[in-house]
Amino acid sequence: MKAILCKSYGLPSNLVLEEISSPQVGENDVLIQVKACGVNFPDVLIIQGKYQFKPPLPFSPGSDVAGIVKAVGTNVKNHKVGDEVFALISHGGFAEEAIAPKHSCFPKMPGMGFPIAASFLMAYGTSYHALKDRAKLKEGDTMLVLGASGGVGLTAVELGKLMGAKVIAAASTDEKLELCKQYGADEVINYTTEDLKSRLNEITNKKGVDVVYDPVGGDYSEIALRRMAWEGRYLVIGFAAGSIPKIPLNLALLKGCDIVGVFWGAFAMRDPKANTANTMQLMKWYGEGKIKPHLHGIYPLAEAPKALEEMMNRQVRGKVIIEM
Numbered sequence: 001m002k003a004i005l006c007k008s009y010g011l012p013s014n015l016v017l018e019e020i021s022s023p024q025v026g027e028n029d030v031l032i033q034v035k036a037c038g039v040n041f042p043d044v045l046i047i048q049g050k051y052q053f054k055p056p057l058p059f060s061p062g063s064d065v066a067g068i069v070k071a072v073g074t075n076v077k078n079h080k081v082g083d084e085v086f087a088l089i090s091h092g093g094f095a096e097e098a099i100a101p102k103h104s105c106f107p108k109m110p111g112m113g114f115p116i117a118a119s120f121l122m123a124y125g126t127s128y129h130a131l132k133d134r135a136k137l138k139e140g141d142t143m144l145v146l147g148a149s150g151g152v153g154l155t156a157v158e159l160g161k162l163m164g165a166k167v168i169a170a171a172s173t174d175e176k177l178e179l180c181k182q183y184g185a186d187e188v189i190n191y192t193t194e195d196l197k198s199r200l201n202e203i204t205n206k207k208g209v210d211v212v213y214d215p216v217g218g219d220y221s222e223i224a225l226r227r228m229a230w231e232g233r234y235l236v237i238g239f240a241a242g243s244i245p246k247i248p249l250n251l252a253l254l255k256g257c258d259i260v261g262v263f264w265g266a267f268a269m270r271d272p273k274a275n276t277a278n279t280m281q282l283m284k285w286y287g288e289g290k291i292k293p294h295l296h297g298i299y300p301l302a303e304a305p306k307a308l309e310e311m312m313n314r315q316v317r318g319k320v321i322i323e324m
Contacts, residue, residue, distance in 0.1 A: 003095035004304045004322075007058040009049035012308035015061075017301065023092070023099045030079050030087065030105045031071040036118035037093035038064030039304075039320040040151060041215075041240050044312045046091065052263075055091045061308075062093025062322065063265075065100065066108060066117035076102045084108040086117040088125070088268055094304050096324050103272035106279055109287060119151075119293040119319035124282050125275070126237065126264040127155040127213070131163060132278065133267070134260045135211045135233040139164030144200065144209045144224055147216040147240055148185065149176035149317045156213045158183045158291055165211070168203055170196065170220070172314070179294065179317050196220055200227040208255075213237060221245040225255075232257040240314065294318030 003020050025031045043061040045051040066086040069079050079085060079102065086108050087100035108117045131137040143160045147153040148169035160167045161184030169180035170189040177188040189199045200209065208229035214221055218241025225234055225247060234257060252259055268275040285291045298321045299307045307320045 001096040002301060003060045003092075004062075004301060005058045005060055006047045009047065009057075012044075012047065012305035012312065015047065015305045015308075020095075022097050025071050025073050025099065027073040027075045028102050029073045030069055030076055030085070030100045030102055032065055032067040032085060032087060032098050032100055032105075033070045034065050034093060034096055034098050034324050035067040035114035036065070036324065037062040037322045038118045038120075038122060038151075039307045039311055039316075039322060040064060040122050041238060041311060044308055047308070053090060060092045060094045062095070062098075063089050063091060064118050064120070064122045065089060065093040065098050066114045067098075067324075070097065073102070078102065079105060079107075084114075086121060088121045088265070090265075094301065094322055096301075103276075104268060106276075106283075109283060112286070115295060115298055115321040115323060116293055118321055119295060120282070120286075121279070122264070123151045123155045123293070123319060124159070124291065125268065125279065126152050126262065127159050128278050128282055129264045129267055129275075130213060130235050130237060130262040131156065131159055131211070133274070134262050135235055137163050137165055137211060140166070141210040142166045142168065142204060142229070143211040143213060144168045144170060144227070145185075145213045146170050146220055146224060147214075148180045150215060150240065150314070151316065151319050152215050152237060153213070154180065154183055154294055154318050155291075157185050160213075161185070162285065162290055168200070168209065176317055183294070191220060196223050197227060200224075204229075208232065211235065215240055217241045217245050218243050219245075222247060222251075225251050225257075225259075228255045228257050230256050234259045236261050296320050298323050
């Protein structure tokens with residue numbers, strides 16, 4: 001089979017397309033003929049050796065896969081050869097075949113295209129876990145989403161609105177913010193042309209926001225934390241800006257607020273039953289037409305490095321997909 005390989009840590013241009021052996025199926029595994037794989041920001045980090053998880057070299061990046069079951073392990077009862085599925089894997093998705101653990105593999109809904117299915121699990125799974133399980137988002141809460149047009153940011157805007165919050169979307173261009181409006185944002189802030197602090201004071205009448213969803217990190221994190229309402233919840237999603245902010249902890253004391261880590265991948269592995277329940281709710285909403293991924297672009301396997309470069313340069317709105 002063909003696969004994109006990371007043989008040494010570095011930029012997307014270092015990746016190579018090669019023919020390799022098919023992966024071996026363990027007793028609790030599902031072998032998937034990959035039809036599409038979502039590109040996520042952790043893929044940019046993992047090929048540079050900057051992610052929490054470092055698979056042994058050489059490896060293929062990619063964790064959001066959709067395709068057709070090709071084989072199953074002896075302990076797998078819920079999937080059979082020929083089933084159309086989507087799954088979360090640790091790595092290996094930028095390839096024609098991939099192995100998924102049985103507990104992180106789900107049946108694809110009829111009529112749901114493979115690119116849509118491959119854009120679903122990580123982005124929506126992260127945001128729903130963050131808002132439901134970690135922030136305990138309530139109807140009427142005010143939520144700020146930083147990096148709101150990105151893969152996870154846009155799902156946070158969409159789900160936050162669906163769950164009854166007032167959503168403030170912050171992004172770097174008016175074009176990105178226009179997309180956020182289409183996905184339900186009540187207010188928007190262009191933080192390259194507007195002052196984030198003063199705009200948040202204006203929008204909230206200086207009361208602050210109840211929830212901050214931060215997949216960006218960098219310079220705006222402390223500003224957002226300072227604009228938090230009493231007993232607010234600050235969600236630490238990731239660091240797309242490249243730098244991990246150093247937060248003065250006295251702010252948490254003064255605001256009586258929580259700074260909450262969100263590591264959906266670990267949650268999905270540690271509590272598969274709860275993750276399955278979350279996924280079923282998301283699929284229900286998708287089936288009802290209440291949520292729908294935005295596809296920025298679809299690239300063939302050989303052009304996966306180009307897709308990663310766009311992600312690294314923060315040019316992506318919504319999701320980028322690699323199609324086999």
